Amino acid sequence: MAVLGRYSAGRVFRVSQVKAYLDSTGPFLQAFRGRNTDDLMAYYVERCGIEDGMRILDAGCGVGAPAAWLAQRFPALKVEGLTNSRVQAEHAKLAIEAAGLDGRVSIRQGDYHDLSSLYPHAHFDRVLFLESLGHSHNIRQVLYGARDVLKPGELVYIKDFFRRRSLSSDLQKKIDHAINVINGNYLYHVMQLPDLVAACMETGFAIDSISPPRIVPDLQLTVDFEHKAGRLTYPAFSHLHAVDWYDVMVRREGLAVQR
């Protein structure tokens, strides 16, 4: 099978995976969401306090659907989308061009572990990780770079899922098994929430808020995707509560500057 692109260092995924996503979930490559992507994006706008005129970095931008949605709703917004997948970047660039947004949305192929060398210092008002940070093999490196490219006093938003923990060693073994299956199938490094909190604090962020996403997910989207991609993860945890989803908002220390 032809090789399509890279998700995380040294790992490859197949052509069928992006096609399976596009066929089953459409261009928003997110698992925890309903079918109405306008509602989903409106939720992010409110949660992140996105306002027209801001500069946004969509780190792990997929095929550019969230970036395009934002630019269409906010005429003075500037969005940078970054993905480490060449094929996703190509899809995204074509979609942005077709939507006439090429002046305001810019897509780049690159690694979010290198943010400081990809973007100017103190450049963005928001950095978004929409189900993307969990691919990282080194969240401290990513966060350190995010801090560098973010303006003082501004926000990083992370929506992702986290390993559950239990006092019962039997239950913990089952959870860990499920997590290993997820990590293998999705090339993920499922995070632990306390570790993300520690990493944010160590890299110069103050914790602004942590809450479960106010999103009602349609998990059938993921089931459909997994059938199309021929890679079933959900049986490993269908009877087990192995992960929790959270919205994590952190603020770069320092005084906010007027836009």
Ligand SMILES: C[S@@+](CC[C@H](N)C(=O)[O-])C[C@H]1O[C@@H](n2cnc3c(N)ncnc32)[C@H](O)[C@@H]1O
């Ligand atoms: C589940 S998809 C989410 C895509 C997008 N946020 C969306 O909502 O459609 C995860 C994204 O993270 C990207 N990604 C994973 N590792 C990355 C890295 N090291 N640098 C940049 N992007 C990365 C993948 O290529 C993919 O675009």
